[in-house]
Amino acid sequence: MSKIYVLDTNVLLQDPHSIFSFEDNEVVIPAVVLEEVDSKKRYMDEIGRNARHVSKLIDRLRETGRLHERIPLENGGVLRIELNHRSFHQLQEIFVEKTNDNRILAVAKNLSLEEQTKENGRAVILVSKDTLVRVKADALGLQAEDFLSDRVVEVDHIYTGELTLYLNTDLLNRFYEKGELSLSELANHPFYPNQFIVMKDALGTSSSAIGIVDHIGKKVKKLVFNHDHIWGIRPRNAQQSMAFELLLRDDIPLVTLIGKAGTGKTLLALAAGLLQTEDLGKFKKLLVARPIVPVGKDLGYLPGEKQEKLRPWMQPIFDNLEYLFNTKKPGELDAILAGMGSIEVEALTYIRGRSIPEQYIIIDEAQNLTKHEVKTILTRVGDRSKIVLMGDPEQIDHPYLDEYNNGLTYVLEKFKDQKIAGHIKLVKGERSGLAQLAADIL
Structure with missing residues (x-):
């Protein structure tokens, strides 16, 4: 009926x-x-x-x-x-x-x-x-x-970007020697391109390894980069090492990072972007943008020119840049950025109609974007550019979005089987013990 x-x-x-x-x-x-x-x-x-x-x-x-x-x-x-x-x-x-x-x-x-x-x-x-x-x-x-047809995933199974497998010692030793294994040897399980595989010893020893699935989904290979020191930042856990791998790979132009507050999303992306823009010269410019969505009551109109108006909204980005540049004095960061000229901090309000080639693009707080907005952003990406979308799907300030239908979740689920995209969920907070405890219990 x-x-x-x-x-x-x-x-x-x-x-x-x-x-x-x-x-x-x-x-x-x-x-x-x-x-x-x-x-x-x-x-x-x-x-x-x-x-x-x-x-x-x-x-x-x-x-x-x-x-x-x-x-x-x-x-x-x-x-x-x-x-x-x-x-x-x-x-x-x-x-x-x-x-x-x-x-x-x-x-x-x-x-x-x-x-x-x-x-x-x-x-x-x-x-x-x-x-x-x-x-x-x-x-x-x-x-x-509730209207659920707009959800990318029906239940709490958002793609994490990694899979843990327990292998026998012979397979682990062969991975150490050859640097790769055929996925058919590991498990009868669907794998995605650029998915990380955490391999542990089935006997319970401390032996383990991290690999990444190749573009065609046939083999798992060792990570390409040694993430010892990137602009003073060292990965503190396995997921941060995986994030650096995605952020530094030339063959992965689309990266999505999700994680709670304090897991290091913005800091890792900025460090990788500065390395490839300033040190290696792979990109002409580092563009950092975020949607203007207030938390709590809006402050209303702000005085000053465009950059002065944007400063309160972009302050989280400047906080991370101050840490990376190790600035101590007021105004020191502004002088550095003005002298470099290759770092642009912008609001997403102004991205429509642009074409952005040869740039390292970081979109922060992407969980507050709708499907249409995130499509608008991705279609702005020009030739030889790399874009990083990051945020926490559990912290949404948009009135019509939730954890399962926001733009960030939409992109990571739609692109998880594409060879040009990579994703990882950061799970461990590294900002401070207090920040991690607050994220867990509040």
Whole structure:
């Protein structure tokens, strides 16, 4: 039996094509949702873009029939704009105020009561990414679901970039001697290009080795680089060594790093970028950018020229640069950067329309990017450039994103089987004992 899905505004603003995600069921969009979408279409951000996209999409569907009737969709379902269920009779004793959320709930509740009077009444399900709307729906006896079709992974199985295998001593010794092993000898397990393999002795001895899968996914080979000393930074754990391997390889132009606060993502990427830009001359410029998303209440407009306005947002980058350059005095870092001229710290606001060739590009806090934004960034990358996307999917400040549908997770999952990409999850905090404890228990 088909179902009726009532969509909340945030579903459409998160994914304009969500109306096609419900197979052969009926999709109902309350009129108040159209009003909310209309109020957002003037925004100059991702929400505004999606609002405009939804408006145009529904307008095209209007050409096939009347919106308040059932319009057939290409996936076998139907779409209807609901105009006649704004009565608050069923909700007025529970939710007094006629907010937009409550009006959407009223539509779903009235439709549900209608279906209950029919002999073969259909189930009515409210779909919302707003947790409290789903809680309210449950209190009213309505079925409510989160919209999950925009998630790259359905469960907590985000690709980590490494795999631990327990091997017999002969295989380990052969890896030490030859520097490679055939993957068919290791395990009947799917491997990805540039995936790290941690090989341990099955007998429990301390013997172990780290290898990386080759581009064609046939062999595991020794790491190319000896990461002893890179701009004063030495890897403190296995995952940091793996990160340096990806950051320094010329044949891996796309690198994604995820990890909690204090695991060293930004510091490692900057050190590798400075080495290849300043010392080795592989790139003309080191470009560091991050999205402008405030944590907590926004400060509002900031005084000064563009660089002065950007300084508070980019301060985490400058903190790491001060550590790498070992600066002691106020203003010393600015003088160094001005003298070098090859390091550019920028906001992602200005990246659209650019072409960025022969540059080492670092995008910090990429978990706050949407799928569309991260696509925009990657399509800016020019010839002989390398781009590093990094962040913590558990620390998201964007209202419509979560751990499973943000741009960073999207890229690492979509590119994990591509030979030009590499990924590693940093797990151990190295900032301080306090920072690691806070990341674990808070």
